[in-house]
Amino acid sequence: MTTTKTSIPIALTIAGSDSGGGAGMQTDLKTFAFHCVHGTSAITCITAQNTLGVVRVDAMTSDAVIAQIRAVVEDIGVQAAKTGMLLNQEIITAVAGEVTALQINNLVVDPVMVSRTGAQLIDDDAIQTLCNQLIPQAAIITPNRYEAEILSGLEIVCLEDMQTAAEIIYRNISKNSGTKAVLVKGGGMSGDVKGVDVWFNGERLEVLKTKQVETKNTHGTGCTLSAAITANLALGKDLWTAVKDAKEYVTSALSYSLDIGQGQGPVGHFFPLLEK
Ligand SMILES: Nc1ncnc2c1ncn2[C@@H]1O[C@H](COP(=O)(O)OP(=O)(O)OP(=O)(O)O)[C@@H](O)[C@H]1O
Numbered sequence: 001m002t003t004t005k006t007s008i009p010i011a012l013t014i015a016g017s018d019s020g021g022g023a024g025m026q027t028d029l030k031t032f033a034f035h036c037v038h039g040t041s042a043i044t045c046i047t048a049q050n051t052l053g054v055v056r057v058d059a060m061t062s063d064a065v066i067a068q069i070r071a072v073v074e075d076i077g078v079q080a081a082k083t084g085m086l087l088n089q090e091i092i093t094a095v096a097g098e099v100t101a102l103q104i105n106n107l108v109v110d111p112v113m114v115s116r117t118g119a120q121l122i123d124d125d126a127i128q129t130l131c132n133q134l135i136p137q138a139a140i141i142t143p144n145r146y147e148a149e150i151l152s153g154l155e156i157v158c159l160e161d162m163q164t165a166a167e168i169i170y171r172n173i174s175k176n177s178g179t180k181a182v183l184v185k186g187g188g189m190s191g192d193v194k195g196v197d198v199w200f201n202g203e204r205l206e207v208l209k210t211k212q213v214e215t216k217n218t219h220g221t222g223c224t225l226s227a228a229i230t231a232n233l234a235l236g237k238d239l240w241t242a243v244k245d246a247k248e249y250v251t252s253a254l255s256y257s258l259d260i261g262q263g264q265g266p267v268g269h270f271f272p273l274l275e276k
């Protein structure tokens with residue numbers, strides 16, 4: 001029997017597990033697979049979670065997180081990586097240290113702090129560490145409305161506020177880092193701005209708009225978007241194209257969201273295949 005050696009881009013997700021399969025690393029791996037990118041993972045914490053919310057969180061030790069990252073990078077290698085829910089200061093410091101030591105490029109930092117349902121997903125003292133140690137190593141960061149408020153110190157109620165916040169966050173980070181862009185996500189906005197995102201890369205301020213999808217099943221949209229950006233970077237796309245294509249994908253997956261559970265169901269990661 002002959003075997004075929006298939007060359008495939010590799011992406012790594014450093015994130016929490018969502019037992020409901022709607023967000024976190026389960027979502028990231030589905031998104032990588034949809035993009036024909038081999039997905040690898042380092043689990044930071046285990047959440048007992050469903051469509052109604054987070055019931056319990058158990059942290060991995062930082063040593064276990066480091067071991068997972070090293071096992072993947074030192075043997076398989078990664079073309080792009082993303083971080084999601086990192087939970088506490090110790091894990092953030094460990095992840096930031098590995099990103100530096102292993103020279104992980106094309107890093108997408110989804111600064112997961114508050115979910116769109118308002119659940120706090122990170123310890124208070126961890127936010128400063130995220131800002132000082134990890135965010136400066138990112139190619140792009142993708143805060144949602146509430147995370148952008150924390151990072152910019154601005155209350156965000158309209159599109160202009162999102163634009164100002166993107167500029168403030170970019171200028172704060174880019175002073176001492178190689179971060180190339182900030183994407184402020186608008187899933188938590190209301191009215192016409194719901195589902196509209198803002199990109200700033202120091203030169204161009206862009207409004208990313210596809211279509212607004214009328215659904216309550218939006219759990220994991222943020223993880224899906226950042227994982228799709230990561231997959232696109234692993235495929236060799238430039239940052240702007242990676243973001244634009246990821247926005248199209250999340251809109252399509254939202255159009256096929258799954259009405260499961262009693263709360264907010266997840267997006268349908270593979271259902272855009274029905275359109276092909
Ligand atoms: N109803 C909607 N219609 C169209 N796009 C949407 C809608 N809701 C969210 N999005 C898009 O989904 C992406 C994720 O943004 P969102 O603000 O929901 O992130 P998030 O709060 O981090 O998500 P989560 O915590 O649920 O993973 C963005 O591109 C956003 O514009």
Ligand SMILES: Cc1ncc(CO)c(N)n1
Pocket residue numbers: 015016017018023024025047049084085112115116121219220222223
């Ligand atoms: C594990 C995990 N990561 C990220 C989010 C944000 O949606 C979540 N709800 N759960």
